[in-house]
Amino acid sequence: MTLQPEDIVWEFDGADGRDKGLAAMVKFYVQHLRELLPPETGDAFEQIVADMADDPTNRMLANPRLARLFPAALSAAKDADEFWRDSIHSQTRARIEAAGVVAANLDAYQDYIPVRLADVDAWAKTIGALRLFWWAELAGTERLAMPTSAVLSSNPELADLVEWLGYILEDLIDSRERCLRTGSSYDPDDFDPLDDPDV
Numbered sequence: 356m357t358l359q360p361e362d363i364v365w366e367f368d369g370a371d372g373r374d375k376g377l378a379a380m381v382k383f384y385v386q387h388l389r390e391l392l393p394p395e396t397g398d399a400f401e402q403i404v405a406d407m408a409d410d411p412t413n414r415m416l417a418n419p420r421l422a423r424l425f426p427a428a429l430s431a432a433k434d435a436d437e438f439w440r441d442s443i444h445s446q447t448r449a450r451i452e453a454a455g456v457v458a459a460n461l462d463a464y465q466d467y468i469p470v471r472l473a474d475v476d477a478w479a480k481t482i483g484a485l486r487l488f489w490w491a492e493l494a495g496t497e498r499l500a501m502p503t504s505a506v507l508s509s510n511p512e513l514a515d516l517v518e519w520l521g522y523i524l525e526d527l528i529d530s531r532e533r534c535l536r537t538g539s540s541y542d543p544d545d546f547d548p549l550d551d552p553d554v
Contacts, residue, residue: 381481420489457482
């Protein structure tokens with residue numbers, strides 16, 4: 356059976372407050388991302404002009420968490436600056452859009468959150484970014500940097516959080532692949548949407 360975009364291929368175990376915890380992390384992450392964007396103008400042409408006039412590179416580099424999300428694709432400093440200037444706005448908006456999908460899923464259910472095939476990429480992008488976001492606290496901003504044992508031992512809760520985010524990312528991808536391979540999906544009747552999203 357070929358799965359459709361609306362088929363459920365994973366459930367996030369948000370019981371015991373994990374759903375609220377992840378929602379808070381997503382909100383915090385998006386707040387930081389918004390620092391990289393110029394104010395919204397409400398007009399498409401004016402927004403293009405505002406984006407061209409705005410260089411978010413220094414704001415990104417000044418925030419270690421954000422810098423970890425935007426590693427330079429080019430080694431030469433001048434080329435890296437041009438790459439960042441040309442790509443940060445679009446990448447940031449894509450990250451915010453993906454995070455919005457995750458936030459909407461978390462707001463719609465309590466404890467066990469169904470994730471549709473169409474939403475897996477948004478979840479993967481957001482969880483992966485959150486993991487990098489917090490990894491920067493342990494290892495710094497360099498692409499291949501690893502935390503020292505002293506840093507890990509002095510920040511066990513943060514190390515556990517990074518490990519947990521890695522686990523749920525792996526579980527998400529494995530579940531999607533398993534569902535695609537077997538043509539099976541979760542039963543939507545197993546999930547109860549919230550009548551009041553603010554609950």
